[in-house]
Amino acid sequence: DTGVSQDPRHKITKRGQNVTFRCDPISEHNRLYWYRQTLGQGPEFLTYFQNEAQLEKSRLLSDRFSAERPKGSFSTLEIQRTEQGDSAMYLCASSFNPRQGTYNEQFFGPGTRLTVL
Amino acid sequence: GENVEQHPSTLSVQEGDSAVIKCTYSDSASNYFPWYKQELGKGPQLIIDIRSNVGEKKDQRIAVTLNKTAKHFSLHITETQPEDSAVYFCAASKGGGTGANSKLTFGKGITLSVRP
Numbered sequence: 001d002t003g004v005s006q007d008p009r010h011k012i013t014k015r016g017q018n019v020t021f022r023c024d025p026i027s028e029h030n031r032l033y034w035y036r037q038t039l040g041q042g043p044e045f046l047t048y049f050q051n052e053a054q055l056e057k058s059r060l061l062s063d064r065f066s067a068e069r070p071k072g073s074f075s076t077l078e079i080q081r082t083e084q085g086d087s088a089m090y091l092c093a094s095s096f097n098p099r100q101g102t103y104n105e106q107f108f109g110p111g112t113r114l115t116v117l
Numbered sequence: 118g119e120n121v122e123q124h125p126s127t128l129s130v131q132e133g134d135s136a137v138i139k140c141t142y143s144d145s146a147s148n149y150f151p152w153y154k155q156e157l158g159k160g161p162q163l164i165i166d167i168r169s170n171v172g173e174k175k176d177q178r179i180a181v182t183l184n185k186t187a188k189h190f191s192l193h194i195t196e197t198q199p200e201d202s203a204v205y206f207c208a209a210s211k212g213g214g215t216g217a218n219s220k221l222t223f224g225k226g227i228t229l230s231v232r233p
Contacts, residue, residue, distance in 0.1 A: 031219070040226075041225055042123075042208070045222070056220070104210070106151070106163070106221060108153070108162070108163075109160050110159055
């Protein structure tokens with residue numbers, strides 16, 4: 001399967017614990033995005049990477065959240081001191097933007113569903 | 118920032134009928150408009166998209182139209198089938214450019230039900 005993969009698919013944790021999610025983008029996609037989706041809503045942008053550089057973070061991404069893409073391939077999203085309000089589906093998407101003026105088709109992974117008790 | 122609104126929030130059609138889902142956007146600089154289908158427990162799946170230099174695009178039973186002046190775009194599904202039942206999201210982006218953030222701003226989604 002050459003699509004975007006995410007691990008784990010489900011995570012249940014207690015409030016105050018730290019969690020880490022992983023995303024493997026489509027091979028050779030230089031852009032990687034993280035979104036968060038709550039019940040009944042569309043995905044909301046959190047942050048994105050172009051290769052290994054994190055270029056923008058949403059105001060939704062508090063200082064308890066950190067994301068990395070160390071070698072420009074897979075990415076991790078860590079949430080420290082989880083709160084019940086962090087319960088959501090965390091989606092990863094990737095795209096290929098080779099040069100100025102190209103449009104991005106973003107392909108999403110299956111998501112990681114986080115439940116904070 | 119960009120605001121995307123989607124309406125109606127639910128739509129029920131008889132199998133074989135057509136379904137139309139409408140979205141409006143607020144930022145005239147947006148130039149890329151994808152539609153995603155999301156089934157329960159899965160990530161959004163890109164089904165069709167349109168760039169701002171095109172007014173209409175069709176792919177088999179699915180078509181999308183864009184009116185830049187009015188800042189709205191619509192998804193048309195003909196000959197609906199039960200497997201078309203899902204949540205559909207529209208989105209907008211200022212796509213393009215190696216340095217530009219092409220983040221997608223999504224609508225809230227519409228639940229389409231196709232009755233057999």
